[in-house]
Amino acid sequence: MKEANIILNRxxxxxxxxxxxxxxxxxxxTFSVMNTEENLRKYLEEELxxxxxxxxxxxxxxxxxxxxxxxxxxxxLKLNFGQSQTELKEDNAMEIxxxxxxxxFHGKRFGQFLYDKAIQIAxxxxxxxxxxxxxxxxxxxxxxxxxxxxxxxxxHLFKLGNDVQxxxxxxxxxxxxxx
Numbered sequence: 634m635k636e637a638n639i640i641l642n643r644x645x646x647x648x649x650x651x652x653x654x655x656x657x658x659x660x661x662x663t664f665s666v667m668n669t670e671e672n673l674r675k676y677l678e679e680e681l682x683x684x685x686x687x688x689x690x691x692x693x694x695x696x697x698x699x700x701x702x703x704x705x706x707x708x709x710l711k712l713n714f715g716q717s718q719t720e721l722k723e724d725n726a727m728e729i730x731x732x733x734x735x736x737x738f739h740g741k742r743f744g745q746f747l748y749d750k751a752i753q754i755a756x757x758x759x760x761x762x763x764x765x766x767x768x769x770x771x772x773x774x775x776x777x778x779x780x781x782x783x784x785x786x787x788x789h790l791f792k793l794g795n796d797v798q799x800x801x802x803x804x805x806x807x808x809x810x811x812x
Contacts, residue, residue, distance in 0.1 A: 638702055638703055639700065639701070639702055639743075639746060640700075640701040640702075640704075641698050641699070641700055641701075641746075641747075641750060642698065642699050642701065643696060643697070643698055644690060644697035644698065644699050644709070645690070646687060646690050646691060648690075648697075648699060649683060649686060649687055649690065650683075651699065651706045652686055652690070652697060652699065652706075652709065653681060653682075653683055653686055654706070655699070655706045655707075655708065655709050655733070655735070656681045656686065656709065656731075656733070657677050657681050658735060659708065659709075659733035659734065659735055659736075660673075660676070660677065660681065660733065661673060661677070662735065662736040663733065663736075663771070664768075664771075664793070667770055668793055668794070668796065669794070669796070671794060671795075672793050672794025672795055672796045673793070673794065674794070675794035675795065676793050676794050689711070692717055693717075694713060694714045694715050694716060694717025694718075695711060695712065695713050695714070695717045695730075696711070696712045696714075696754070697709060697710070697711050697712075698710040698711075698712075698747070698750060700734070700743060700746065700747060702738070702743075707734060707735045707738050707743060708732075708733055708734035708735060708738065708743055708744070708747060709731065709732075709733060709747075710729070710731065710732050710747040710750060710751060711729075711730045711731040711732075712727055712728065712729060712730065712751060712754060713727070713728040713730050714727055714728075714758065714760075718730075719766070720764075720766070720789055720802070721764060725760055725761040725762070726760055726761065726762055726763065726764060727751075727754070727755045727758060727760045727762075727763045727764075728763070728764055728765060729748075729751050729763060729764075729765040730765070732744060732747050732748060732751070732765075734747070739773075744777060745781075748777075748781055751763065752807070752810060755807050756807060760807060761806065761807060761808070762804050762805060762806050762807055763804065763805050763807060764786075764802060764803065764804040764805075765778070765783070765802070765803055765804075766789055766791065766800035766801065766802050766803075767800060767801055767803060768791065768798055768799075768800055768801075769788075769798070769799045769800065769801050770798075775801065775803075778803050779803075781805070782805050782809070782810055783803035783804060783805045784803060784804065784805070785801050785802070785803055786802055786803065786804050787802040788800065788801055788802060789802055
């Protein structure tokens with residue numbers, strides 16, 4: 634991977650249309666095979682609407698980063714801190730809520746690039762650990778996180794449309810992680 638061609642920008646409200654497009658496309662590519670069209674459509678309309686993403690973008694406890702390759706958005710990262718975390722809400726923790734790359738760029742280390750950025754931010758913020766939830770059936774993502782040192786510590790429920798699914802909660806102690 635040639636890092637000279639990759640740009641990582643913190644997203645602002647002016648990026649909302651690009652953020653929505655990459656959010657919807659990556660989510661659909663990742664989850665459409667194992668979910669009904671109705672549940673997927675409901676999730677995209679409710680959770681990845683312009684209004685919802687705009688509110689998340691202006692939330693001081695959340696940060697979005699867009700990954701650009703040759704000026705095209707190919708993925709993104711969403712991090713949450715403090716009370717903006719979806720579950721734990723601890724000041725000494727950081728949540729990776731979303732890390733997605735367009736399917737055509739899978740296996741080319743762009744996901745690793747985003748994950749490494751998350752680690753860098755966690756170290757800069759001096760948090761004790763980072764955590765995330767990953768769908769139990771998303772084996773590709775689970776294996777990626779296991780390879781990167783995260784360990785299972787709990788489960789939580791995630792609603793996709795009308796379907797209640799189980800996410801495995803995973804965490805990484807930051808001081809124990811070395812690139």
